[in-house]
Amino acid sequence: DVKVTQSSRYLVKRTGEKVFLECVQDMDHENMFWYRQDPGLGLRLIYFSYDVKMKEKGDIPEGYSVSREKKERFSLILESASTNQTSMYLCASISGSGNTIYFGEGSWLTVV
Amino acid sequence: GENVEQHPSTLSVQEGDSAVIKCTYSDSASNYFPWYKQELGKGPQLIIDIRSNVGEKKDQRIAVTLNKTAKHFSLHITETQPEDSAVYFCAATPRDYKLSFGAGTTVTVRA
Numbered sequence: 001d002v003k004v005t006q007s008s009r010y011l012v013k014r015t016g017e018k019v020f021l022e023c024v025q026d027m028d029h030e031n032m033f034w035y036r037q038d039p040g041l042g043l044r045l046i047y048f049s050y051d052v053k054m055k056e057k058g059d060i061p062e063g064y065s066v067s068r069e070k071k072e073r074f075s076l077i078l079e080s081a082s083t084n085q086t087s088m089y090l091c092a093s094i095s096g097s098g099n100t101i102y103f104g105e106g107s108w109l110t111v112v
Numbered sequence: 113g114e115n116v117e118q119h120p121s122t123l124s125v126q127e128g129d130s131a132v133i134k135c136t137y138s139d140s141a142s143n144y145f146p147w148y149k150q151e152l153g154k155g156p157q158l159i160i161d162i163r164s165n166v167g168e169k170k171d172q173r174i175a176v177t178l179n180k181t182a183k184h185f186s187l188h189i190t191e192t193q194p195e196d197s198a199v200y201f202c203a204a205t206p207r208d209y210k211l212s213f214g215a216g217t218t219v220t221v222r223a
Contacts, residue, residue, distance in 0.1 A: 004155075031209055040121070042201060042213040043156070057113070058210070090155055094209050101146070101209065103155035 001096040006091050006104040010022035010050045013111050020108050021092030033092040034066060049074055114139040114203050118214025126222050130162040133217045135202035142204040145178060145185045185189045192221045
């Protein structure tokens with residue numbers, strides 16, 4: 001079974017802190033994604049990566065950056081957390097020739 | 113980019129009845145339409161998907177229909193059970209696996 005693991009499930013951070021959300025997948029997938037999920041807005045794409053060291057902005061990249069130094073790991077970085085970044089963050093991956101996107105369990109971030 | 117609208121936002125059905133969720137999309141180039149189920153505290157899981165060369169697909173109690181001309185697709189759940197209670201998301205993509213999601217439908221199955 002494909003597994004997408006988000007190491008931090010629940011975080012509480014202060015405004016202005018730097019926040020790292022880590023995601024690891026175990027199926028050698030080329031493509032990885034970070035989504036943000038908010039009530040009534042569905043899932044919105046923040047960034048995605050189609051290869052190591054490659055990244056592309058999604059629909060709402062402002063305030064975020066990403067890092068993909070290894071194929072299996074895709075990190076989301078909040079350089080200076082703000083209260084409007086309180087949300088649930090979902091990581092996902094898919095193979096280059098695949099059909100199915102697999103999601104992690106989500107990381108709940110609260111910025112106070 | 114692609115814009116996906118999903119209706120209704122909430123749906124309450126009696127156990128054993130059918131549930132239908134509808135989505136419309138804007139980009140005529142979209143060719144892949146998955147549906148995800150998200151249970152409380154978990155990430156979304158794929159339950160069924162359909163590609164643009166097919167009009168309907170079934171998997172046990174779940175079916176999806178696609179009307180490319182009208183640019184809409186629907187999820188049908190028959191003989192609903194309490195474990196069908198969850199949030200359901202539709203999505204569409206024209207390329208690069210960059211899914212655009214609907215806002216979600218919270219389905220409650222009443223026993």
